[in-house]
Each structure stands twice: as C-alpha cells, then as structure tokens.
Amino acid sequence: MRIGELSNRSGVPVPTIKFYVREGLLPAGQLTSPNQASYDSGHERRLRLIRALLDVGGLSLAAIGEVLRAIEDPAQPVHEVLGVAAKRLTPPQRDEPGPELEDAREEVAELLERRGWRAEAHGPAGESLAEVIVALRRAGHGGFVELLDDYAAAAEPVARADLDYVGRRVAREDLVESVVVGTVLGEAMFGALRRLAHADASARVYDGDGAGGPGGDAAEGYVGQG
Amino acid sequence: MRIGELSNRSGVPVPTIKFYVREGLLPAGQLTSPNQASYDSGHERRLRLIRALLDVGGLSLAAIGEVLRAIEDPAQPVHEVLGVAAKRLTPPQRDEPGPELEDAREEVAELLERRGWRAEAHGPAGESLAEVIVALRRAGHGGFVELLDDYAAAAEPVARADLDYVGRRVAREDLVESVVVGTVLGEAMFGALRRLAHADASARVYDGDGAGGPGGDAAEGYVGQG
C-alpha cells in the first residue's frame, strides 16, 4: 500500500501522515526505491489509534508519542506504560501546593482506606483527584465533594469491567493497547453515558411524576442533554 | 478591592484578569475614577469558576464564555444552559457521517430503550457516545463496546447523586452553576476515581491472591496508576 491509499483508508490527509512520521508517531514505510515506500495494515491501525486518542481521548500529540513508544518497547514493564498513559491523560497542572492541596490529599488517602482500595494515594490518579477536590472548593462548590463516595462506588464496577475486558487479551502489545484505549476512550464513553443518565434522571424527577421534585420550579428543565 | 488584591486572592495574574475582562468572561470592575475600579467577592468567585472550568474541566475560554453568559441570562431556560455546557464539554468533532456512525447511533438508541432511559438519542450526549463507539471500532477495539451496559449501569447512580446535589440548590444562578460545575468537574472527579479503582482492581486480581489472574503473566503489573 502506498501513502495515498493509506490516506484514503484512514481518512488522514497525506501531509498529516508525513508529519506523524516525522514526529515519530508512525513508523516510516518500507522503502522499495529511493522515493517509494510501502505501508501495511499495521500502519493503518496505528493511524486509527492516533486519531482516536487525539480526537476522542483529547491527548496531545506529545502524550500520544510517549504512550506509543512505551507500548512498542517490550522492555518497558506494562505498568510503566499505564503510568505514562495515566499521567498524560490529565495535563500537568502544578499550581501552588498550599494547605488546601494537603487537605485534599489527606481526604483522598482516607477515601482509599475507607473503601479498602489498594492504590497509591499519591500517584498521578490520586493527585489529580486531590486537584479536582481543591478546584471544587475554590470554585465555591465544596459540597460536591460529598458525592465522592457515591462516585467511588460507581467506579468500582466500571474498573472491574475494564479489567475483565483487558484480561481477555493475551499478546502483550494487544493488552497494553487495550488498557490505553480503555482508559482514554472509556473515560469519554462514561462521560457521554453520564450526561445521558442526567437527562433521564432529570426527566424522571421533574417531568414524569407530575408534581415537581425536590428542587421545585427552579430546577424545571434540567433535561434535554440527551 | 483593587485589581492587585483580586489577583493575589485568586492567584490569577493581573494582565490575565484584564484579558478576561476584555474577552467578556469577567465583568469590569466598578469605576471609582477614570482609571480606578473596585472589584468584589463576586469577581473573585467568577474568576475561580473560570479557572476551575479551564484547568480542571479542560473547557476552552470560548466555551466558558458561552456557559457564563448563559448562566447570567435569566431569560435563558435552565435546560438551554445545560445544553450549552454539555455541547461544549466535548469539542465539536464532525467527521464524515458514513454508515458506521449510523450504526452507532442505532446502538445508542437501543441502549436507551433497553435501559428505559428517557433521553434524546440524537442530542449532544447521544451523539458523542456514538462517536466514541465509532472511534473504538475504528481503532480496532470494538470489543470494548460490549462494556456499554456495565458503564451505563454505573452511570445511573452517579447521575442520581448529581441530581440530588443539584436539587438542594434554590437560587437559579446557584443551581445552574452547580449543574455546570457538577457536569464538568464531576467528569474529572470520576475519571480520577476510575483510575484509582483500576489500580485497586488490578492489585486485587494480579497481585494479592498469589498466582496470577486471568491474563496470566502478560498482565502482570497492571497496577501503579494510583
């Protein structure tokens, strides 16, 4: 397959493919003559993965590059790859530490203990959770933090489902790729489902049963996100 | 309060505050003389909201502007505001329609029916779910779509918790802001929790019980994201 066909199949413009090759996101084609190269279905697959992570997952090209290189390097332990993926999912925030962040970290640690989760409270995920808590408080919506346990309870079966899906993979590269895709695109999938569920819950509470629900008139119309 | 103090309190540089005012994200201060203005706690709160939506929520300034203007306009029905927030949460994708997207839309509609959700299958949330499904398939991970029902089941209690939190608000502006914050920051919160839960589930399966789990050696090390 030449670059034009690869472009047609993947929907990615030729100059963009060249650009990805230059950036090291996509291996160069096999040269058959000084200015002719051939690409295979592996290139196509890789290209689709890049676009999925970029468009739907919202990762930067730099983050995608790191993830892909980690996926490809067989010496890289699997958990390293996941660390990279996890770290790059959220942009590096790093605002001033301060006591608020310390408190939030403490709360994250308490949550983990409360739920008996075996996870590092100070890893990237714990850290970004702490940052979300701080942001909520700073924005004057600290009350939202009370939902942490409800959210955590919902996250458990999701994580189990993800693990189950990943567990069915055998080849290392497949497995790692599954985890990355699951982590990144799964987030987008859940987000969309959550918004759909909002619309339903809202319709159920404010719409269906006749008399308005807990929020009274003010909340009328919390629908239509579906 | 003058702009310097507002800057100190919020952690946002003075030129950036000026920039937000120019962009219409933040109302100008009350002029006390031709080149002196005073800002109040409302400005501070608004500023914190902007930074939360920007840094943690990952919204663009343009999207934040739309949301804020919708929040402020009392004529705007609440569900319109939510529509704006929901629409802007995911960047406008719009790739070629094609039959894959049609199939995915159909699946979304079926999911809604299966779960008895009262939500518009073709609204922004349904549409972005369909796009995620297409992206998963295109990336060669169509199997992940099998988890849709598990994800949907987990989204239900989350949506109920969100609604419950929002339902406690009375004032319109408070309510709308809660919904926006909950939708945007709640997504980040769940994402972090999900990654923590991954680490736990992985530790539980591959680490704790001695002999390796379903994935065998290949999956060793799906930990450390916490």
Place this chain on the structure above:
DNA sequence: GATTATGGATAGCGGCACTTTCCGCTGTCC
C-alpha cells in the same frame, strides 16, 4: 511522453491563551 503520485525537506499558518509594552493618571507613603 504527459500526468499524477511519492518521499523528503523546509517554511508557513491559524488558533489559542496569554504576556508585554506603553500610556497617562492615581493612591500612598514619607
């Protein structure tokens, strides 16, 4: 043999979120 596609290299572009610079005025401290 004309047209089109290709690999490779370099330069340019448009959007975004600021940041810098400048101006003339003001509030404040000594």
Place this chain on the structure above:
DNA sequence: GGACAGCGGAAAGTGCCGCTATCCATAATC
C-alpha cells in the same frame, strides 16, 4: 509635595500546537 508603585485601557507580541503549503527530483500510471 515629591517619589513611586499601582491602575485602567489599548495594542502588539509570544509560544505552543497541530497541521498545511510549497518545492524538488524521482517513480508510477495512462
């Protein structure tokens, strides 16, 4: 009352990011 940092307002500049355009010599295709 004089020095000086801070202010509001406007305009131009910056840095990064994800491409896109242009050019060249060569290769494939009709």
